[in-house]
Amino acid sequence: MSKPETIDRLTERQRACLELVAKGFTSKEIARKLGISHSTVDNHVLAATQLLGVADRREAGRLVAQLGQQLPRQAAGLTDEEKTSIVGVQEELQQQISAGLKLVPPIGGKLNEQTLGHKTIQILSLAFLSTMVVIAMALLISGAFKAFR
Template identity: 35%
Template sequence: MLDERLDRSGEARLTQRQADCIARVAQGLSSKEIARELGISPSTVDNHIASAMHQFGFANRNAVARWYLEYRESMAAAETVQGDRPDQPQSNSKSYFRVRIPTIGGIRNSLSLKERLFAIVQVMIVSTMVASTLISFVLGLIFFLKLSKVAV
């Protein structure tokens, strides 16, 4: 079943049937078994899965199933964190101050273009800050060493 969270986030745009099929693929069911459970044909199950794979750019059905499970877990964790603080209103807006890094060798990054550009800018800013800190440290060390030679 498709969680309500997927609709509110604006990131995942799965139909109810796509989500049903993908959730069952994640449980290890074949297309025939999924079709029997949902009362549809196996080719319809394959079409729903293929459509979701194409929509999100996955190479196979297992990759889209892994993504779906990871996405549901991350949304459940986010909801748990928000649920711990009832005094704060829940916001439907996305937080762009959290950089989401794709897994190495894992599924394709599901960030939107705006989120990718923002992540790139964040990396550039942090890199610039680290580089300027290192340069300042080295220049300060050189200056200190020159002053200590002059004093001797």
């Protein structure tokens, strides 16, 4: 089977992963862009590499970048309406997160890409909260012991 026919057999995710590999992205960066885990990216790249019969991911990426440009996609991309609705949902979730309790650092996504100063403040606030919880637990336990004497 020729390489263009083999590339045509790649799934949409495999092709997307290899296109990003060709652009020099790491598995973790690809995972963030596609919204999947980095191990899933590695699985897609490995399956595609084996299907193409190439030595490594860079060679597979180059092959897809060179030959894949002339080939049609297997699945149609999102329409503008679908993209807009996805962006709207993401913005709504971000607003809900930012309106919540500020003592706990944000989890995942771009909100977690903070400056060193912000990270330090978040770590110190978590340390303070943890200390307060330990003190409260110690007071409760000591009070329970005093009550049962």
